[in-house]
Amino acid sequence: MVHIKSNALNKDIQIDRLIANIKGSKKGPILVFFAGIHGNETAGVFALTNTLKTMSPADLSGSIYAIAGNLKALSKNQRYLEKDLNRLWTQADLDALVSxxxxxxEEKEQFEIYNLLKAIQKAHSEPIYFIDFHTTSSKTLPFITINDALINRKFSQQFPVPVVLGIEEYLKGPLLSYINQLGYVSLGFESGQHDELDAVLNCEAFIYLSLVFTKALDKDSVKDFQMHYYRLKHQSKNISEIFEITYLYKIKPQEHFKMLEGFKxxxxxxxxxxxxxxxxQAIFSGYNARIFMPLYQTQGAEGFFIIKSIHPIFMKISEFIRNFKLDSLLVFLPGISWENKKQGVLSVNLKVTRFLAKQIFHIFGFRSQQLSKTHMLLxxxxxxxxxxxxxxxxxxNK
Incomplete structure (x- = not known):
């Protein structure tokens, strides 16, 4: 058990790894909420504590698990102590962890969470939803980040907030990328700026909407449902577009990086x-676009992202292509072959990518990872x- 403090709420609480586990009176979905994977992001922890402490099992269908992330870092209000816990979830890292x-x-924290995840998977055959709460160091609208699978798109588009695709291509080892590889619906919700009251309230609203959208709670049993929905809609300034990350400024080791003040x-x-x-040396934008998650804290290796909105017609085209598994056609092109067809992994000669834009692979549902100087995996x-x-x-089915 650790003691954590919220500057936004001027409140202290004590938490364990399992903040809450509520089993409903009826069968239904399994919702797994994570909060505090970064120790200076406490909004989700307090939101889960506030909303779930009065939750009645009689009203609930299915089960809720609320999991605290980096307990030691949360107790010190630091992003991490030795390594970023949200960059350790590669298969290689997990294989090494066991031995x-x-x-x-952070590896001790990861080991406990990993075993808890395996236990939840083993215990349930119902639909499982994984939701990871975060906040940012800059001012921001609330938004969702997802790995670009159709099940994630469809579920996320119920919420009145912008959705950002493609972050897994730029970050190595996020928790949600690991869960997505297991095939489950998984999304991240960034609720606002660290230590702002709105960040906590936005998380609380998101929890209630998640429970209603999964049918874990009946809409009529959430008396302030419309208030929660319109809170997120208002906080998002009525922006509910889908965006894609097109660029990341990655901070090098020993580099002295500083964002100019005032970007949101x-x-x-x-x-x-x-x-x-x-x-x-000055860093200038190479794009007419939007800035995303500019870094205003001392810990972290991502200086800023650049995002652009995706036209709805391209979303429809990609859905059609994926539903009919037309990705198989790509292997007829020179330099492209299946690395693992069952898991949907292509090996691509980098010479080919000079003639095929990255967006083409995205439409077919592929995201890239560099393998060597000559090849990459999709x-x-x-x-x-x-x-x-x-x-x-x-x-x-909507």
Whole structure:
């Protein structure tokens, strides 16, 4: 058990790894909420504590698990102590974790969470939804981040907030990417800026909407449902577009990086806008687009992202292509072959990518990962998605 404090609420609480586990009186979905994977992001922890402490099992269908992430970092209000817990979830890291004799602080946290996840998977055959709460160091609208699988798209589009695709291509080892590889619906919700009251309230609203949209709670049993819905709609400034990440400024080891003050996530920027300083050299935008998650904290390796909105017609085209598994046609092109067809992994000669835009692979459902100087692997989330598990859910057939 650890003691944590919320500056936004001016409140202290004590929590265990399992903040709450509520088993409903009726069969239904399994919702797994994570909060505090980064120790300076406490909004989700307090939101889960506030909303679930009065939740009646009699009103609930299914089960809720609320899991605290980096307990030691939460107790110190630090992003992490030795390594970023949200960058350790690769298969190689997990394989090494089981055989290591000595674990650093974040690996001990990861080992406990990993075993808890396996236990939840083993215990339930119902649809499982994984939701990870975060906040940002900059001012921001609330938004959802997802790995680009259709089950994630369909579920996320019920919420009145913007959705951002493609972050898994730029980050190595996020928790949700690991869960997505298991085939489950999984999304991240960034509720606002660290230590703001709105960030806690937005998380609370998101919890209630998640429970209603999964049919864990009946809409009529949530007396303030409309208030929660319109809170998120208002906080998002009525922006509910789908965006895609097109660029990441990655901070190098020993680099002295500093964002210029005043930038907010989703703020429109022009090509040539002065964004930051690197070792006293100016960094300018190379795009007419929007800035996303500019870094205003000392820990973290992602300086800022650039995002652009996706036209709805391309979303429709990609859905058609994926539903009919037309990704198989790509292997007829020179330099492209299946690395693992069952898991939807292609091996692509990098010479080919000079002639095929990255967006083409995205439409087919693939996201890339560099393998060597000559080849990269493309991962198709649709091939591993557990669509059969969710096919009877109301949101799936909309």
């Amino acid at each position: 290591k004799e000595e674990l650093i602080s 996530s989703f703020q429109a920027i022009s090509k040539g806008t002065h964004l930051a300083q690197s070792n006293a 991962y198709n989330r649709e091939r591993v998605a557990k669509k059969a598990l969710y096919k009877n859910e109301m949101w799936f």
